[in-house]
Every structure is written in structure tokens, then in C-alpha cells.
Amino acid sequence: MPTSKDVAAAAGVSQSTVSYVMSGKRPISEKTRKRVEAAMEKLTYQPNAGARALASRRTRVIGLVIPFIPELHMSSIMEFIAVIAATARQLDHDILLVTDDEGAAGLQRVVGQQLCDGLILMQVEGVDNRIPVVRSLGVPVVLIGIPQQTTGLNCVDADFEQAGALCITDLADAGHRSICIVNWQTSVVERHVNYVQRFHEGVRSAALDRKVQIVTVAGNNDRAGMAAAVDEGLAGLAGAPAFVCPDAGIQELLLDTLRIRGLTPGTDVSVIGGCSAAVAERQIIPLSTIDLQPATVSRRAVQILCAILAGQLQQDHECVELISPVIVHRDSTIKRPDVP
Amino acid sequence: MPTSKDVAAAAGVSQSTVSYVMSGKRPISEKTRKRVEAAMEKLTYQPNAGARALASRRTRVIGLVIPFIPELHMSSIMEFIAVIAATARQLDHDILLVTDDEGAAGLQRVVGQQLCDGLILMQVEGVDNRIPVVRSLGVPVVLIGIPQQTTGLNCVDADFEQAGALCITDLADAGHRSICIVNWQTSVVERHVNYVQRFHEGVRSAALDRKVQIVTVAGNNDRAGMAAAVDEGLAGLAGAPAFVCPDAGIQELLLDTLRIRGLTPGTDVSVIGGCSAAVAERQIIPLSTIDLQPATVSRRAVQILCAILAGQLQQDHECVELISPVIVHRDSTIKRPDVP
DNA sequence: TTGAAAGCGTTACCAC
DNA sequence: GTGGTAACGCTTTCAA
Numbered sequence: 001m002p003t004s005k006d007v008a009a010a011a012g013v014s015q016s017t018v019s020y021v022m023s024g025k026r027p028i029s030e031k032t033r034k035r036v037e038a039a040m041e042k043l044t045y046q047p048n049a050g051a052r053a054l055a056s057r058r059t060r061v062i063g064l065v066i067p068f069i070p071e072l073h074m075s076s077i078m079e080f081i082a083v084i085a086a087t088a089r090q091l092d093h094d095i096l097l098v099t100d101d102e103g104a105a106g107l108q109r110v111v112g113q114q115l116c117d118g119l120i121l122m123q124v125e126g127v128d129n130r131i132p133v134v135r136s137l138g139v140p141v142v143l144i145g146i147p148q149q150t151t152g153l154n155c156v157d158a159d160f161e162q163a164g165a166l167c168i169t170d171l172a173d174a175g176h177r178s179i180c181i182v183n184w185q186t187s188v189v190e191r192h193v194n195y196v197q198r199f200h201e202g203v204r205s206a207a208l209d210r211k212v213q214i215v216t217v218a219g220n221n222d223r224a225g226m227a228a229a230v231d232e233g234l235a236g237l238a239g240a241p242a243f244v245c246p247d248a249g250i251q252e253l254l255l256d257t258l259r260i261r262g263l264t265p266g267t268d269v270s271v272i273g274g275c276s277a278a279v280a281e282r283q284i285i286p287l288s289t290i291d292l293q294p295a296t297v298s299r300r301a302v303q304i305l306c307a308i309l310a311g312q313l314q315q316d317h318e319c320v321e322l323i324s325p326v327i328v329h330r331d332s333t334i335k336r337p338d339v340p
Numbered sequence: 341m342p343t344s345k346d347v348a349a350a351a352g353v354s355q356s357t358v359s360y361v362m363s364g365k366r367p368i369s370e371k372t373r374k375r376v377e378a379a380m381e382k383l384t385y386q387p388n389a390g391a392r393a394l395a396s397r398r399t400r401v402i403g404l405v406i407p408f409i410p411e412l413h414m415s416s417i418m419e420f421i422a423v424i425a426a427t428a429r430q431l432d433h434d435i436l437l438v439t440d441d442e443g444a445a446g447l448q449r450v451v452g453q454q455l456c457d458g459l460i461l462m463q464v465e466g467v468d469n470r471i472p473v474v475r476s477l478g479v480p481v482v483l484i485g486i487p488q489q490t491t492g493l494n495c496v497d498a499d500f501e502q503a504g505a506l507c508i509t510d511l512a513d514a515g516h517r518s519i520c521i522v523n524w525q526t527s528v529v530e531r532h533v534n535y536v537q538r539f540h541e542g543v544r545s546a547a548l549d550r551k552v553q554i555v556t557v558a559g560n561n562d563r564a565g566m567a568a569a570v571d572e573g574l575a576g577l578a579g580a581p582a583f584v585c586p587d588a589g590i591q592e593l594l595l596d597t598l599r600i601r602g603l604t605p606g607t608d609v610s611v612i613g614g615c616s617a618a619v620a621e622r623q624i625i626p627l628s629t630i631d632l633q634p635a636t637v638s639r640r641a642v643q644i645l646c647a648i649l650a651g652q653l654q655q656d657h658e659c660v661e662l663i664s665p666v667i668v669h670r671d672s673t674i675k676r677p678d679v680p
Numbered sequence: 681t682t683g684a685a686a687g688c689g690t691t692a693c694c695a696c
Numbered sequence: 697g698t699g700g701t702a703a704c705g706c707t708t709t710c711a712a
Contacts, residue, residue, distance in 0.1 A: 001454075003689055014699040019691060026692095029697060046452030050399065051689030053390030054704045061455075064437070068422050078418045082408055085439045094455060097404070097435040099425045112386030114341075115401075115434060252592065259599075343705055354683045359707055369681060391705035394688045 002043040010039035022047065053114065062088055062305060063116035065098045065107065065130075067123035069191070076248060076294060080122060080144070083298035091306040093117075104133040111137050118305050120144065124155070126194030140308040140315065142301045146194055150320050154308070156300045158292035159322035160195040164202025167244045167272045167290060168212060170327050174270060176242040178213035180233030182254055184247040185219045199246055213238070221250050223257070230257045242270040246290060272327065291326045342383040350379035362387065393454065402428055402645060403456035405438045405447065405470075407463035409531070416588060416634060420462060420484070423638035431646040433457075444473040451477050458645045460484065464495070466534030480648040480655065482641045486534055490660050494648070496640045498632035499662035500535040504542025507584045507612045507630060508552060510667050514610060516582040518553035520573030522566075522594055524587040525559045539586055553578070561590050563597070570597045582610040586630060612667065631666045 008015040013032055020026045021036045028036075039045070053059040064084060066077065085095045096116050098106050100123075107130065110116050117139060121130060124145030134141045135152060142154045171179050181203060183189060189196050200216070207214045215236035217229040234241055241263065245254045251273040255265050263269040272288045300321055307313045348355040353372055360366045361376045368376075379385070393399040404424055406417065425435045436456050438446050440463075447470065450456050457479060461470060464485030474481045475492060482494045511519050521543055523529060529536050540556070547554045555576035557569040574581055581603065585594045591613040595605050603609040612628045640661055647653045 001452075005689075015690085016692075016700075017698060020698090023691080027697065032698080044452070046449070046454075048394070048689050049453040049455045050390045050393030051704090052691080054388070054394055054706085055689075055691040057691095057704080059390065061436070066422070066425075078421075081418075081421070081437070082406070082439065085406075085437045086441065089439065089442065094450070095437040096401070097421070097425045097437060099422065099429065101426065102429065109386070110434070112341075112384070113389040114386075115389045344707095345705075355706080356684080356708075357682060360682090363707080365708085367681070372682080388705050390690095391688090392707080394690085395705075395707040397688080397707095 001048075002045045004045070004047065006043055007036065007039045007045050010043060011035045057114075058309075059114060059117050060092060061094045061096050061116040062302070063096045063098050063107075063110045063119040065100055065119060065121045067100045069123065077122070079294050080298045083295045084120060084302055087299045087302040088306075091302065093302075093306060093309075104130050107133055107137060111139050117309050118142075120301050120305060123192075125192050126197075140305055140317075142305045144297060144301050145192075146198075146320060146322075148194070150318075152316070152318050154304055154317060154319050156297050156304065156321045156323065157195065158294070158297055159324050160198035160292075161202035162322070163246070163290050163292060163325040164199040164204075165206035166202075166325060166327050167246075168203055168206035168210060168214075170272065170288070171242045171244070171270055172206075172210040172212050174242075176212065176240060176270060178215065178236070178238045179207070179242045179244060180237055181214060181216045182229060182233070182243055182245040182247070182250070183216060183219045185221050185250055188247060188249075189219075203244075219245070219247050219250050221253065223253065226250065226253050226257045227260075230254065230261065234261070240270070241268070242272075244272045246273075248273065289328045291328050293323050293325060296323045341388075342385045344385070344387065346383055347376065347379045347385050350383060351375045397454075398649075399454065399457050400432060401434045401436050401456040402642070403436045403438050403447075403450045403459040405440055405459060405461045407440050409463065417462070419634050420638045423635045424460060424642055427639045427642040428646075431642065433642075433646060433649075444470050447473055447477060451479050457649050458482075460641050460645060463532075465532050466537075480645055480657075482645045484637060484641050485532075486538075486660060486662075488534070490658075492656070492658050494644055494657060494659050496637050496644065496661045496663065497535065498634070498637055499664050500538035500632075501542035502662070503586070503630050503632060503665040504539040504544075505546035506542075506665060506667050507586075508543055508546035508550060508554075510612065510628070511582045511584070511610055512546075512550040512552050514582070516552065516580060516610060518555065518576070518578045519547070519582045519584060520577055521554060521556045522569060522573070522583055522585040522587070522590070523556060523559045525561050525590055528587060528589075529559075543584075559585070559587050559590050561593065563593065566590065566593045566597045567600075570594065570601065574601070580610070581608070582612075584612045586613075588613065629668045631668050633663050633665055636663045 004015050004018045008018045013036060017028065017032060018036055021028055021033055064081065066081065088095050096110060098110055102109065107119060119139065119141045121134065121141065122144045124143040124147055126148045128147050131147055142156060144156055146155050146157050147153065168179065184196050203214060215233050217232045220226045220229055233243065243254065245251050255271065258265055258269055265271045272290060300323065304319065308315065308317050344355050344358045348358045353376060357368065357372060358376055361368055361373055404421065406421065428435050436450060438450055442449065447459060459479065459481045461474065461481065462484045464483040464487055466488045468487050471487050482496060484496055486495045486497050487493065508519060524536050543554060555573050557572045560566045560569055573583065583594065585591050595611065598605055598609055605611045612630060640663065644659065648655065648657050
């Protein structure tokens with residue numbers, strides 16, 4: 001495996017010149033640059049990451065802390081990861097996986113061993129025990145999700161409040177006067193208090209605004225529980241029924257439950273489910289979806305982190321970015337019902 | 341950030357002693373070990389990964405090449421990743437993500453820059469353009485999936501042949517005399533020729549053995565296509581209908597299509613879908629599943645790679661490991677139909 | 681059982 | 697515009 005020394009020898013220059021050709025940190029004459037580049041090419045030189053990290057105190061690696069929460073729709077996590085990895089590469093960084101079961105110690109480990117220059121935490125909760133550790137880490141961190149206390153932190157997330165409002169206005173525009181919200185599964189509600197509340201806040205204020213009646217029922221991931229929830233919802237609704245179900249993990253079950261009651265989603269009943277664009281593409285049942293723009297959220301997280309690392313943002317940068325969601329109408333969905 | 345030098349000073353020993361305490365590569369008296377460990381503790385010392393990699397020519401990082409194929413069920417990929425990352429940590433390694441859209445060049449990059457000691461490739465196809473590159477990489481690689489030519493390669497995968505056979509014997513035991521196989525989606529069939537064939541081979545020989553009639557129909561991920569396939573299947577079946585659908589990406593659609601025809605899976609029709617244990621846990625529709633044991637496959641991949649890296653296996657180790665699948669019966673599934 | 685010192689392959693400072 | 701060289705923090709050989 002050739003080293004920069006070999007390149008230098010082949011090009012007839014010093015090792016430092018090779019380094020400067022790569023970094024561009026000082027002017028190099030066109031002539032020598034060509035020679036060096038030719039030598040690198042010929043030797044298929046690749047700089048040694050370890051040596052580079054040691055000397056420059058920069059690994060060009062980002063630690064990505066991935067959650068492992070069963071209730072979470074895995075496919076959406078995967079989408080986050082894919083976009084984060086791709087964006088990182090665009091910005092000349094790599095991604096080191098940190099599984100959440102290592103807990104806060106895992107964060108300290110990868111930072112302490114200087115395996116990475118900064119961290120992205122996925123699925124940050126309102127009260128998250130990793131936050132205090134994050135603050136003391138001494139490296140830039142970007143959170144996906146908004147904790148209760150955000151001072152000194154960089155956070156990005158979907159704008160759930162706006163998402164809630166969008167669902168209501170969309171259905172209101174379709175003529176619905178009363179709407180049933182199927183809440184997230186209880187286990188999720190207990191865990192991620194935060195965005196659930198934000199969503200409901202958006203629903204509440206939009207409903208007030210549009211003079212729409214809201215019936216909120218508990219989300220369930222078992223047939224019996226969902227059946228009860230749907231019945232409760234149907235009983236409370238006036239006019240053509242409309243459902244909003246932001247939890248991707250129980251959407252299929254909701255749709256199935258509605259179908260069993262003879263209600264065809266998109267014809268007899270309006271349904272807005274919350275799922276990502278990628279999932280929506282392959283959605284089997286026609287329904288409108290709240291696209292929370294996970295790709296944009298992921299991309300922003302990486303961009304912010306890399307900007308801080310590049311010194312384009314102050315080291316102690318602090319922000320809360322909320323990405324606007326979009327309602328995607330699928331064909332044959334929201335067949336505007338004839339409501340008096 | 342303290343270095344091993346600081347630890348050495350604090351413990352009143354030389355730097356090499358600190359190193360040997362960590363690696364255990366030479367005997368250290370109980371007394372000095374204690375002193376060193378105490379010093380490490382007090383200073384919260386963590387060895388610098390870059391320096392360690394530079395000196396030892398070992399990064400203790402494994403490159404994981406993840407696919408990005410829309411047809412693939414993302415959730416199952418996520419399961420692989422989670423298990424791989426967890427297993428790697430158990431064996432004292434970390435995982436660097438390599439997205440497949442970097443292609444073969446990506447492999448050369450991470451190996452060339454010595455960002456990792458070895459690679460795991462997910463979703464390896466029968467004819468895979470990354471294979472030639474893999475052979476020339478000079479680091480150990482483990483493939484998840486079985487390419488056509490396996491000489492000199494380490495491969496792990498689910499035993500699809502056995503899976504196919506299992507589905508047939510299971511349904512035959514339930515009394516079915518003719519069974520419809522809903523094939524993988526066309527896009528998948530075209531791509532991953534390999535395991536699809538292996539599955540069908542298992543089906544074929546088991547059917548022969550059990551004197552069961554097989555009707556194979558194309559898999560489709562659109563309603564119309566699936567409807568046609570199901571009708572074709574039903575037309576060809578004698579007695580109580582039974583379906584086998586190994587493609588997790590179209591199972592929901594199949595079930596839905598059956599339901600529309602008035603057939604309740606688990607009551608009027610037997611269905612075996614192929615999906616992972618984790619997905620089965622949360623399966624909304626009761627059906628039996630072929631558990632291809634992705635967790636075991638993932639774990640083995642890491643174990644093999646780490647064994648090679650640790651020198652426990654020859655550097656040029658070569659193997660093909662097939663993990664046995666399991667049929668998981670869900671409650672109320674395979675209600676043994678009354679077949680004459 | 682332990683220590684000293686020579687690398688490992690970069691980067692970046694100091695000269696020229 | 698370019699070269700020499702001292703770090704960077706660890707591992708490992710050679711000596712003791």
C-alpha cells in the first residue's frame with residue numbers, strides 16, 4: 001500500500017507538497033500539482049485515515065446513534081439512515097454506527113476514542129437521558145427530535161404541529177365537520193411524549209379555527225383494541241367519517257378495521273395516515289399521507305453538523321429547525337364526501 | 341484528552357507497560373497492572389483510535405455495505421443492520437456504513453483509506469459486479485447472499501431451498517394437495533436470480549416428494565397484477581386453497597386481495613408469508629410465516645469476519661453457510677381445512 | 681517483569 | 697512556491 005512518501009518520491013517532491021496538493025492549504029504551481037496528481041494516480045494512492053486523523057485531529061467520520069425501538073416503523077429509520085449516509089458522503093464524511101443499546105456510554109466511547117468528529121442522534125425524546133451526556137461531550141452534536149430543553153443544542157425535526165394542522169385543514173376542506181384522531185400507540189405516547197403533543201396541539205388549534213369537532217381515540221396495535229377505538233370514533237362522528245392516523249405502525253390495522261366495518265377508505269371514509277414518501281409510493285391501500293419529509297430532516301441534520309465541523313458555524317451553534325410536512329393525495333383518496 | 345503517556349506518568353510506569361496492560365500481550369505483575377488500571381480510571385483514559393490504527397494496522401472497524409433497493413423490505417434490512425452492529429460490538433468492533441450507491445469504488449475507498457479491516461456485503465446477488473472487486477481487495481470479506489461462483493469467498497445466507505421445502509411440507513401436513521406459490525416481484529426476480537431459484541428448487545422437490553400439485557404465479561406489487569395472479573392461482577387449485585408468498589414486500593397485498601375475494605386467511609385459505617421474526621411479532625393479519633432467521637444470518641456473518649480478523653481462521657478462509665429457516669405458526673393460522 | 685525508542689503515515693509549522 | 701521536520705498517540709522490538 002503506497003504512502004504519501006512514495007508519491008513524493010515518484011513525483012520528485014517533498015512529502016509536505018503532496019499533503020498540500022491534497023488539502024489545497026497552500027498554493028502549488030500548476031506544474032508540480034500535475035506531477036503529484038499523476039504520481040497519485042499511478043500508484044493508486046489513498047491517504048491513510050488513521051494517520052490523517054492522528055495528525056489533523058479530524059476523522060471525517062460522523063457517529064450516527066440509531067435507535068432500536070420495536071414500536072418504531074423500521075422502514076422509516078432505514079430511510080433516515082440511507083439519506084444521512086448519502087449526504088455525509090457528499091460532504092466528504094463517513095458514518096459510524098452507534099447502536100443505542102450501548103446507551104450514553106457508547107457516545108462517550110466513540111467520542112473518547114476519537115472515532116468520530118461529531119454525532120447525530122436519532123429519535124430524541126422529550127426527556128432524554130442522553131442529553132446531559134451530549135452536553136458534556138465536547139464535540140458538535142445534532143439531534144433529530146426536539147427535547148424539552150433545547151438551549152445549547154442543535155435540533156432538527158419534522159414540524160408535527162404543522163402536520164396536525166394540515167390534516168385537519170385538509171379534511172375540513174374536503175367537507176368533513178368532525179374528525180377522529182387515532183393517536184399513536186400507547187407505548188409510543190409514553191416514550192416520545194414530545195412530538196405526539198406537538199401534533200395534537202396543531203390539530204387542536206386548526207380544529208378551533210375551522211370549527212371542526214375532534215374525537216381522539218387511543219392507538220392500538222392489536223385488533224381488539226383498534227376495533228374498540230374505531231367504534232368509539234365512528235360513534236362520535238357526525239356526517240361522513242374521517243380518520244387521521246399519524247402512527248405508521250398501526251395504519252394498516254386501522255385500514256383493515258375500517259374495511260371490516262364495510263367502509264372503503266377513499267370512498268366511504270377519508271383517511272390520512274402519516275408515513276414517509278417512500279412508504280407512500282408503495283402504499284397498497286389508497287389513502288392520503290402526511291409526508292413528514294424524513295429525507296429533508298436527515299439531510300439538514302448532516303448539513304448542520306458538517307457546517308459546524310467545517311467551522312462555517314460557530315462551535316457552540318444552537319438551533320431548532322422544524323421541517324414543514326406535506327399532505328400527499330393519492331389517487332382515489334379523499335373522495336370528497338357529500339356532507340350537508 | 342489524556343494519552344497513554346499521561347497514564348504512564350500517573351502510574352509511574354513506561355508507556356509500553358500501559359500498552360501491554362491494555363493488550364495483555366505480555367505478562368504484567370499484578371501490582372503494576374492495578375496501578376495502571378487505577379490511573380486509567382482516574383484520568384478516564386480512552387485510547388486514540390487513529391493512533392492505534394496507525395501503529396497496529398488494525399482499525400477494529402468493519403465496513404458494512406448496505407443496499408438501497410426500493411423493492412426490498414426496508415424493515416428487514418434494518419434488522420440485519422441492528423444485529424450486525426450489536427454483534428460487532430460484542431466482538432469489540434465498530435461498524436462503518438458504506439452505501440451501495442458508491443458502488444465498487446466505495447469498497448476500494450474504505451479499504452484503501454484503511455478505514456476498516458474487513459467488509460460485510462449485504463444483499464449479494466447471483467451475478468454481482470462487486471464480486472471481482474471483493475476478490476482483489478486484500479481484506480477479508482463476508483457476503484450475505486450466495487453468488488454463482490463462491491470459490492475463495494465467505495458466504496452466509498438463509499437456506500432458501502429448505503425454506504421452500506418447509507412451506508410445502510407444512511401445507512401438505514395441513515392436508516393441502518395443491519398449493520399456489522406467489523413468486524417474488526418481477527423486479528426482484530430479475531435482480532436476485534439466485535435465492536429465488538433456490539426457493540423454487542426446494543418447493544419443487546418437496547412437492548414431488550409429497551405428491552402435491554404446485555401452481556406458480558408471478559408476484560406483483562400492484563392491485564391489478566396481484567388480482568390476476570390470485571385468480572390464476574385459485575383457478576388452478578383443487579380443494580382448500582393454499583398460498584405461499586415468500587416476498588415480504590407483497591404479502592399485505594396478497595392478503596388483501598384474498599380478503600376481497602371473500603377468503604379469510606387462516607380460515608378459508610392457508611397462507612404462508614416469508615418475513616422475519618420481528619415483523620411477524622407485529623403481524624396484523626394472522627398468517628404463518630417463514631422465518632428466514634435474519635438475525636442468525638447477520639450474527640454469523642460478523643462472527644466469521646471477526647474470526648478471520650482475529651486469525652482464528654486462515655486469512656483465505658472460504659465457506660458457504662446456509663442458515664435453516666423455521667415456520668412460525670401464528671394463532672388461528674392454518675386452520676387445517678377439511679380436505680377430502 | 682519492565683523500559684527506551686523506533687516506527688506507523690499524516691499534517692503543519694518554520695525555513696528558505 | 698517548496699522542502700525539512702517535529703509532532704500526533706499508539707504498538708512493538710530490542711535491551712536490560
